[in-house]
Amino acid sequence: MSTVGFLLLLLCLSLSPDCLLSMSEAEALLAFKKSMSNAESLDSWKPNSDPCKDKWEGVFCDEEGKGVVIRLHLTKMSLSGTIDVNTITQIKNLKTLSLSNNTFEGALPPFNMLKGLRALYVSSNKFSGEIPGDYFADSILRRIWLSDNEFSELDMSGNQLEGQIPASMERFGADAFKDNSGLCGKPVSKECVNGKKTGGNVKVTIAIMIGIVVIMALLLLLSALIKSKNNQHEEEFDVLNKESAEDVVEVRVHGNAKTGGGSTRSQNGGGGGGSVGGGSSRKSSTNDSSSHKKGEHGSKKAGSQQGKNAGMGDLIVINDEKGSFGLADLMKASAEVLGNGALGSAYKAVMSNGVSVVVKRIRDMNQLGKDEFDAEIRRIGKFRHKNILTPLAYHYRKEEKLVVSEYVPKGSLLYVLHGDRGISHAELNWPTRLKIIKGIASGLQYLYAELSDYELPHGNLKSSNIFLGSNYEPILSDYGFFRMVTTTQAAQGMFAYKSPESVESQQVSSKGDVYCLGIVILEVLTGKFPSQYLNTGKGGTNVVQWVRSAIEEKKEAEFLDPEIASTTDALEAMTRLLRLGASCTETETNKRPSMEDAIKRIEEIQA
Structure with missing residues (x-):
């Protein structure tokens, strides 16, 4: 956009809001930037450039190639001045x-004008005054952070909030929290019982939110379809993102297969990651990571090696559905760090031929020798099932192994349920959730047939290892590692080893997979993030104990995610599935169903 065009845009804005109807997303963002002060950190926002293709600072776009803006992360940028919310109402997918x-x-600016907004973070500013009682009346927000501002009073009465009132909010007195039967703590003179909540996870309305110093435990206090989640600080949500391997820290890998040099920069200001091939890494200010680097795709000679005795310095392709490629192709690729898990790090790499893959880098995976490892990974490479993510290639070194799989754009089930992926309430309805659970069961049935000689055919089933295709078809990953990792690695990194029998007496059996399946079922039905996923045990909800209390009180319907509980004609089916999830997570293994029986009972449930 030319200087004259930009001036005309500003004139248009000053005269009539109606002119916004024809504004592009780039123009809207430029007008938004213009309304703020100290915006030097947004120098990458330039006329005649594209927010998505040119990687504007703090602007995140969809991953399916539509080129639309879905997130603005403008934290710690010293921004001030007026926030012209009206300009960004034109970003329809925000x-x-x-x-x-x-x-x-x-x-507080009129952020309620942004009708499609799902998450709003404005903590640690100097906003002050009162928030009107109807501010969030028409909102579909699911997350909001207002802490560390200068609001002047607080009234959370007449809602259906749950959990313990934090000590920092006790000073507001009992009247601020009255008519919330699920709350406990000093102001309401009700003792809190650890691990059990008395209220349901239901719709919330905020009356007046003023004078909040720290809002930690009572998060997501919103109207209409807004729920109380169990996160207890913004940093805790960062932990969830790392677990899910979906919140991207952008990184670009430079160099060739020999040097493996890389540069990294976290969007949140920290460095991380490194080269896909295990080369050196260094911090830099590079932020442009997801555009494809141009160059010739490596030939079969320079790339993959198909033979069993191929050199240890290259990739061994075990599934050629995405063509042949080698380590050099990955080293030339633009890459992103997806996350660090207990078994290793994960990277997304976009190769020059346009194929996107995930590279899992696993250290000290030396339970098997090279030939045995090759045999096991090739066995898995032959798997073909719509609910199974089959590896494409591997790289073997004693110090580390690389396992390459196809990248699934929609992301993990964990992040779709708990993160911000722009998933509408209508999409994640009861039929969709049942479809996801049935697909997981179908994938497990296949694994249990193909790996029947394994004590743990999966071993690491959790929502961060279940990816969703474009039509919400679940795809299981991170399976079959049971024989490849040491007992110590398995205990530290595989979720089945968090089952009660494994923790208490180091017993391992297929009932561990059944336990994992039960956690996933309870997570999908309640919408709660399970505390079982966190090594610290702090944060999230103990879904096993929580649902067990619901069954004991015969109040299962109150513990379902409100987004599906409104489907009243399916409550019986939901309750049956909830009870199955509880049965799968029984402490005593002989009280759990077998995997075969659990799958059969899932298949019998109709939407």
Whole structure:
């Protein structure tokens, strides 16, 4: 956009909001930037450039090639001045807006104009005054952070909130929290019982939110379809993102197969990651990571090696459905760090031929020798099932192994359920959730047939290892590692080893997979993030104990995710599935169903 065009745009904005109807997303963002002060950190936002293709700072776009903006993360940028919310109403697919840790002042801007917004973070600014009681009346927000501002009073009465009132909010007195039967703590003179909540996870309305110093335990206090989640600080949600391997820390890998040099920069200001091939890494200010680097795709001679005795310095392709490629192709690829798990790090690499893959880098995976490892990984490479993610290639070194699989754009089930991926309530309805659970069961049935000689055919079943295709068909990953990793690695990194029998007496059997399946079922039905996933045990919800209390009180319907509980004609089916999930997570293994029986009972449930 030319200088004259930009001036005309500003004139248009000053005269009539109607002119916004024809504004592009780039123009809307430029007008948004213009309304703020100290916007030097947004120098990459330039006229005649594209927010998505040119990687504007803090702008995140969809991953399916549509080139639309879905998130603005403008934290810790020293921004101040006026926030012209009206300009970004033109970004129709905007799901997340983060302006935390800046220096904005005055009344809370009309963020409620952004009708499609799912997450709003404005903590650690200097907003003040009152928030109107109907501010969130028409909102579909699921997450909001307002802490560390200068609001002047607090009224959370007349809602259906749950959990313990934090000590920092006790000063507001009992009247601020009245008519919330699920709350406990000093102000309401009700003792809190650890691990058990008395209220359901239901719709919330905020009356007035003013004078909040720290809002930690009572998160997501919103209206209409807004729920109380169990996260207890913004950093805790960061932990969830790392577990899910979906919140991208952008990184670009430079160099060739010999040097493996890389540069990294976290969007949140930290460094991380490194080269896909295990080369050196260094911090830099590079932020442009997801555009494809141009160059010739490596030939079969320079790339993959198909033979069993291929050199240890290259990739061994075991599934050629995405063509042949080698380590050099990965080293030339643009890459992103997806996350660090107990078994290793995960990277997304976009190769020059346009194929996107995930590279899992696993250290000290030396339970098997090279030939045995080759035999096991090739066995898995022959798997073909719509609910199974089959590896494409591997790289073997004693110090580390690389396992390459196809990248699934929609992301993990964990992040679809708990993160911000722009998933609408209508999409994640009861039939879709049942379809996901049935697909998981179908994938497990296949694994149990193909790996019948394994004590743990999967071993690491959890929502972060279940990816969703474009039509919400679940795809299981991270299976079949049971024989490849040491007992110590398995205990540290595989979720089946968190089952009660494994923790208490180091017993391992297929009932561990049944336990994992039960956790996933309870997570999908309640919408709660399971505390069982976190090594610290802090955060999330103990879904096993929580659902067990629901069954004991015969209040199962109250413990379902409100987004599906409204489907009243399916409550009986949901309750049956909830009870199955509880049965799969029984402490005593002989009280759990077998995997065969659990799958059969899932197949019998109709949407």
